[in-house]
Amino acid sequence: MFEQVEAFYRPASVREAVRLLQSCKGRARVVAGGTDVVVEAGHAVRFLIDITHTGLSYIRRKDGACVIGATTTMAGLEESAVVRGLAGGLLARAAATCGSMQVRNLATLGGNMANGSPAADLATVLLALDAEVVVAGAAGRKKLPVGEYLAQGAAGGMRKSLLVEAIIPRPAGGKRRGWSFQKLGRTALDISLVNVAAGIQLDAAGRVKWVRIALGAVAPTAIRARAAEEKLTGRKLDGALLAEACEAVMGAVDPISDQRASAAYRRRMSGLLAGRAVEECAAQAGCVL
Numbered sequence: 119m120f121e122q123v124e125a126f127y128r129p130a131s132v133r134e135a136v137r138l139l140q141s142c143k144g145r146a147r148v149v150a151g152g153t154d155v156v157v158e159a160g161h162a163v164r165f166l167i168d169i170t171h172t173g174l175s176y177i178r179r180k181d182g183a184c185v186i187g188a189t190t191t192m193a194g195l196e197e198s199a200v201v202r203g204l205a206g207g208l209l210a211r212a213a214a215t216c217g218s219m220q221v222r223n224l225a226t227l228g229g230n231m232a233n234g235s236p237a238a239d240l241a242t243v244l245l246a247l248d249a250e251v252v253v254a255g256a257a258g259r260k261k262l263p264v265g266e267y268l269a270q271g272a273a274g275g276m277r278k279s280l281l282v283e284a285i286i287p288r289p290a291g292g293k294r295r296g297w298s299f300q301k302l303g304r305t306a307l308d309i310s311l312v313n314v315a316a317g318i319q320l321d322a323a324g325r326v327k328w329v330r331i332a333l334g335a336v337a338p339t340a341i342r343a344r345a346a347e348e349k350l351t352g353r354k355l356d357g358a359l360l361a362e363a364c365e366a367v368m369g370a371v372d373p374i375s376d377q378r379a380s381a382a383y384r385r386r387m388s389g390l391l392a393g394r395a396v397e398e399c400a401a402q403a404g405c406v407l
């Protein structure tokens with residue numbers, strides 16, 4: 119599997135890990151939980167850099183935000199009271215759907231974001247939560263919005279960088295709020311054919327004050343359905359408006375056909391799951407559609 123590997127490193131700090139990544143000239147692969155690395159093991163890989171001893175397994179509250187270190191596992195997210203208490207437990211719920219318990223005990227948030235899979239469940243959720251990530255590279259650390267990180271990663275611009283942590287801002291307060299994570303896979307253990315993360319806030323009259331709809335596995339990276347969000351914002355939520363928003367979602371996605379599903383099926387399911395997500399959010403916000 120890794121016949122060509124010449125060295126396995128276990129740095130004790132982010133700085134050391136970044137230095138190794140830089141010095142290995144594109145032939146190194148970071149290993150966190152290893153659940154993707156072992157599947158995609160490539161012959162070009164000469165050096166493996168295990169980052170699980172770099173001090174990046176933490177979940178902290180900082181200035182109202184929730185800060186999650188890159189090597190925090192799916193199981194750690196599922197169990198964390200802080201993550202379960204954030205945005206209706208959206209991130210904990212999504213983590214709980216990722217593979218089997220054995221996978222979740224190893225798989226990390228950072229690996230999920232960095233592996234470049236369009237179906238990465240946490241990427242969709244972090245997009246809906248307006249999260250940012252901190253990345254460490256040769257020029258030091260920088261903070262960028264999740265959408266930008268995913269786009270740069272897909273373009274190959276993150277190969278010599280280490281994802282350090284994700285920062286989830288505290289969602290704005292208010293009573294009439296709701297959150298939903300929807301996932302469709304061939305089996306409970308399979309990756310998503312389509313996933314949707316959504317959040318909504320209604321005003322006292324039932325008008326949409328704030329909404330986020332993000333989708334995964336239907337474009338090269340997780341995306342926000344901005345046209346659907348715009349349709350909903352400021353309007354009273356009812357069945358007709360929801361149908362319009364679902365049409366907008368189906369118009370926004372750009373899925374591929376593969377061994378799991380056709381593009382047409384994924385498109386149709388995008389609308390359906392987005393509709394279910396908004397309905398679930400609305401019900402939590404006290405509006406039954």
Ligand SMILES: Cc1cc2nc3c(=O)[nH]c(=O)nc-3n(C[C@H](O)[C@H](O)[C@H](O)COP(=O)(O)OP(=O)(O)OC[C@H]3O[C@@H](n4cnc5c(N)ncnc54)[C@H](O)[C@@H]3O)c2cc1C
Pocket residue numbers: 147148149150151152153154155156157169188189215216217218221224225226227228229230231232233237238239240279280281282307308309310
């Ligand atoms: C049976 C099975 C079921 C799965 N089911 C799901 C599922 O339902 N949903 C889902 O989203 N995923 C699923 N996955 C995929 C995988 O488990 C997740 O994407 C997981 O989060 C990857 O994390 P990891 O720590 O194992 O990453 P690794 O395998 O260690 O790394 C993945 C990639 O990211 C890079 N990397 C890792 N950490 C960093 C970092 N901090 N900075 C920079 N680069 C980094 C690695 O070099 C590698 O390219 C499944 C995998 C398996 C094997």
